[in-house]
Amino acid sequence: MGGRKYKLNLNKVIKNIRPVLFSESFPNLSYLGIRSSEYANEIAAAIAQSSFIAESPIVDNLRVLDLSMGNLTDEGLEVLLDCPAIQNLHTLNVSNNCVSEEFFEQMEQLAPPDCLLIKDFQEPIVDRNVGISRYYALYE
Amino acid sequence: MLNFIAIANPENRRLGFLKQALSHFNLPPATVIPYADLIAGKQTLEQFKVPNTIIRFDSPERDFEIDKAIIAAGFAVPDDGQHQRISPAEVAFLEFDKGRICYPRQWYLGWRHLLQQWLQQLLVPCVDGVGFMNHPEDIAVMFDKPACHEKFRRHNIPVPRSLGKIHSYDHLREQMQQQEIDRVFVKLSHGSAASGVVAYQANSKFESAITTVERVRENGETLLYNSRKIRNYTRREEIADIINILTAEGVQVEEWLPKARLQGCGFDVRVVVINGEAQHIVVRLGKSPMTNLHLGNERGNSEELLEKVGAENWEAMKYTCEQAAKLFPRSLYCGVDLLILPDWKQHAILEINAFGDLLPGILWNGMDTYTSEVKAILQRNIKEG
Numbered sequence: 001m002g003g004r005k006y007k008l009n010l011n012k013v014i015k016n017i018r019p020v021l022f023s024e025s026f027p028n029l030s031y032l033g034i035r036s037s038e039y040a041n042e043i044a045a046a047i048a049q050s051s052f053i054a055e056s057p058i059v060d061n062l063r064v065l066d067l068s069m070g071n072l073t074d075e076g077l078e079v080l081l082d083c084p085a086i087q088n089l090h091t092l093n094v095s096n097n098c099v100s101e102e103f104f105e106q107m108e109q110l111a112p113p114d115c116l117l118i119k120d121f122q123e124p125i126v127d128r129n130v131g132i133s134r135y136y137a138l139y140e
Numbered sequence: 141m142l143n144f145i146a147i148a149n150p151e152n153r154r155l156g157f158l159k160q161a162l163s164h165f166n167l168p169p170a171t172v173i174p175y176a177d178l179i180a181g182k183q184t185l186e187q188f189k190v191p192n193t194i195i196r197f198d199s200p201e202r203d204f205e206i207d208k209a210i211i212a213a214g215f216a217v218p219d220d221g222q223h224q225r226i227s228p229a230e231v232a233f234l235e236f237d238k239g240r241i242c243y244p245r246q247w248y249l250g251w252r253h254l255l256q257q258w259l260q261q262l263l264v265p266c267v268d269g270v271g272f273m274n275h276p277e278d279i280a281v282m283f284d285k286p287a288c289h290e291k292f293r294r295h296n297i298p299v300p301r302s303l304g305k306i307h308s309y310d311h312l313r314e315q316m317q318q319q320e321i322d323r324v325f326v327k328l329s330h331g332s333a334a335s336g337v338v339a340y341q342a343n344s345k346f347e348s349a350i351t352t353v354e355r356v357r358e359n360g361e362t363l364l365y366n367s368r369k370i371r372n373y374t375r376r377e378e379i380a381d382i383i384n385i386l387t388a389e390g391v392q393v394e395e396w397l398p399k400a401r402l403q404g405c406g407f408d409v410r411v412v413v414i415n416g417e418a419q420h421i422v423v424r425l426g427k428s429p430m431t432n433l434h435l436g437n438e439r440g441n442s443e444e445l446l447e448k449v450g451a452e453n454w455e456a457m458k459y460t461c462e463q464a465a466k467l468f469p470r471s472l473y474c475g476v477d478l479l480i481l482p483d484w485k486q487h488a489i490l491e492i493n494a495f496g497d498l499l500p501g502i503l504w505n506g507m508d509t510y511t512s513e514v515k516a517i518l519q520r521n522i523k524e525g
Contacts, residue, residue, distance in 0.1 A: 135368055
């Protein structure tokens, strides 16, 4: 983590999804799934950022945002929830990530989002880093 | 008009490609039947026993609940294998553990059993006019690497030499010595996407297992994971442990053939055969013995490939792929993995994949794989109609 290659790949990923977040590629998108991501926090930050600076950010139209099976942590989810447009979502799926139970509890008390939050199966990021290269095989 | 029925996991992106292909011919989207509903018995396929129905089974991938249900369905299927077994009650407690190789033989037994069951729902009693894009019985065979290898060998399709059924690490060493083969590929009988694949070499002094498998010891047991990070194990204890687990689940072991090189890499070619014709191709450049693209390998330049191979050899290779596909006459399409030897002429079929048509962005005659498949169905229907 944090190596040069990681940075290079990260920049590539963010550059590739930017046109989607800025509604240039699919202006009427209602489901956005960026799953199994190894850059989940950075992607969450990019989504939040686009909602402030894009002319018509994709989150404004989005019904479902699916960030499941990645390595999203408290930090990344907090940045995402700080963005008001998230309240427009019908469903936010952050299952199979690395958000702590305490964070969810705190969130429930302070500012529960209006949308349906799917948050099953969180595990510590320490465990996740060990298996960061692991993949769920497709069936061909 | 034809009614397309797609059996799939609703979140699978393959459905999007199908929808796009259908809309290309002004056809409405397919009716999607989730695997979850079929397995749970909430729906059956009997409702589709009407003429002009085309059924497409697509990959049941990327849904752990479905994997669990398929594994559970495999528990009661009789089998003489040495594989790890898990009861449906225990399956219910399995938690998603990304990349973990999970009961592949029992999964396969469940998958084959379910495909048979769905076929029965459609065929008994028999109704004319229900068609499959790929036939469930063919799909079941294509998910069985030893069965495919044997079928190809019997029909003189060139394949790497098989070492026969291998039961364990010791048995593997013995057979390699006896058959004088010092480099082999060990592949899970029912794995795809390079899951459970080991490129193994051994001589009297040294041995090495280059693999996608990540071996983890936890609470006194070994867990195997699929990893994009290719590992090279050289300690006998680790290699033997991995091979013994894989062989218990069933493996296909064959000689590790040398590959021709393109752009500085070994490579193989994914050839999609649709309606009997070799169409879409992707060159997969391997930085390691494994060439699968999701391992970080690059797509190679197919024009350069065709130039190097030459028109005549390429025709022969396409013909081989088409002959391989022809052994599954009730199936419209498949993805064939073609290996070309360093002389650019000899070649061998490594695998055939029932759902090997996911090649986003690859066109043939201006069509992607899904569009070409739908077109073939429509043409067939006009002829028959």
